[in-house]
Amino acid sequence: MSEPPLLRVRHLTTEFLLADAGQRARAVEDVSFDVYPGQTVGLVGESGCGKTTVLMSILRLLPANAEIRGQVFFRGIDLLTLTERQMRERRWKDISIVFQGAMNALNPVMRVGEQIREAITLHGLMPPNEAEVRVGELLELVGIPKERGAQYPFQYSGGMRQRAMIAMALACSPGLLFADEPTTALDVMVQAQILELLQGIQRKLGLAIVLVTHDLGVVAEMCDTVVVMYSGKVVEYGPVDVIFNAPQHPYTQNLLQAFPDLARPGTVLACIPGAPPRLTDLPPGCRFAPRCPARMQWCDAEVPILREVQPAHFAACHLVKDV
Ligand SMILES: Nc1ncnc2c1ncn2[C@@H]1O[C@H](COP(=O)(O)OP(=O)(O)OP(=O)(O)O)[C@@H](O)[C@H]1O
Ligand code: SF4
Numbered sequence: 484m485s486e487p488p489l490l491r492v493r494h495l496t497t498e499f500l501l502a503d504a505g506q507r508a509r510a511v512e513d514v515s516f517d518v519y520p521g522q523t524v525g526l527v528g529e530s531g532c533g534k535t536t537v538l539m540s541i542l543r544l545l546p547a548n549a550e551i552r553g554q555v556f557f558r559g560i561d562l563l564t565l566t567e568r569q570m571r572e573r574r575w576k577d578i579s580i581v582f583q584g585a586m587n588a589l590n591p592v593m594r595v596g597e598q599i600r601e602a603i604t605l606h607g608l609m610p611p612n613e614a615e616v617r618v619g620e621l622l623e624l625v626g627i628p629k630e631r632g633a634q635y636p637f638q639y640s641g642g643m644r645q646r647a648m649i650a651m652a653l654a655c656s657p658g659l660l661f662a663d664e665p666t667t668a669l670d671v672m673v674q675a676q677i678l679e680l681l682q683g684i685q686r687k688l689g690l691a692i693v694l695v696t697h698d699l700g701v702v703a704e705m706c707d708t709v710v711v712m713y714s715g716k717v718v719e720y721g722p723v724d725v726i727f728n729a730p731q732h733p734y735t736q737n738l739l740q741a742f743p744d745l746a747r748p749g750t751v752l753a754c755i756p757g758a759p760p761r762l763t764d765l766p767p768g769c770r771f772a773p774r775c776p777a778r779m780q781w782c783d784a785e786v787p788i789l790r791e792v793q794p795a796h797f798a799a800c801h802l803v804k805d806v
């Protein structure tokens with residue numbers, strides 16, 4: 484890539500201070516990845532592996548019991564060094580998010596168009612009369628006829644509510660959009676429409692996207708790069724085609740095997756036996772060791788570091804060798 488990255492995350496570590504006896508849950512540890520302009524990065528891994536926490540740490544939208552360390556450069560400026568006020572000025576304008584479960588977050592007693600207008604005026608982007616025009620533009624951008632801005636959320640289908648949330652996230656014309664499971668809870672046809680919409684918007688606006696999903700088929704279809712997380716850490720990271728063709732980390736290999744082959748409907752899912760470790764009781768060596776079919780003796784003692792397996796392809800496993 485000749486252009487500098489839009490977002491450069493380095494050694495991001497997030498701990499939650501728990502109520503009981505000063506315990507800490509390290510939900511994210513030493514996460515690093517880049518997002519280039521116009522690119523789509525997929526963030527995948529089992530439930531609880533820290534995907535949402537990564538996004539919320541970057542945006543500094545976590546509750547007060549969270550402690551964030553590391554560096555998060557957006558266009559070269561480390562967001563973690565900004566004051567809360569400076570961060571408020573940048574959030575939504577530089578990076579915006581469609582939250583997990585967002586479509587149920589619309590205010591049921593407020594017209595959808597008004598909610599979008601409020602998002603625009605709240606960020607001081609334009610005076611209310613201009614905002615009205617912008618609401619119409621945003622609705623049309625996400626494929627909702629602008630007259631329907633006068634309706635309430637209950638008059639919308641699930642897919643339309645999700646479109647409205649995407650419109651809201653685009654209100655301040657961000658360069659980067661986080662989409663946290665944007666199609667969960669929608670039926671398959673509508674999921675495909677929402678993903679198509681995101682791709683269309685991306686092309687039109689030159690937007691970069693970080694897409695959190697459980698669906699590796701979606702990653703294959705939509706993403707340039709994939710970041711695979713396990714128990715708060717990046718286990719594999721690199722170009723989607725390379726990783727899908729030759730995954731190096733046993734966890735990625737398991738995930739890909741667990742994914743039903745779309746070309747062969749009815750293929751039985753191979754589940755990964757066991758469960759991820761508790762964050763307050765992490766194994767001393769590799770976190771995947773208790774479930775790893777390739778586990779060796781020293782995997783329990785030594786933490787594998789993320790190594791470059793091939794140019795731009797990284798994996799954290801004692802089995803892989805540096806380039
Ligand atoms: N405010 C909090 N206080 C304590 N622990 C938290 C808090 N928020 C998240 N966690 C823990 O951090 C870990 C990572 O959670 P996170 O929501 O980031 O996972 P996820 O990968 O997004 O999962 P899912 O796929 O289910 O959305 C989990 O173990 C979760 O219980
Ligand atoms: S380091 Fe060892 S236990 Fe961990 S994934 Fe690699 S082979 Fe498996």
Ligand SMILES: [Mg+2]
Pocket residue numbers: 534535536583663
């Ligand atoms: Mg999540």
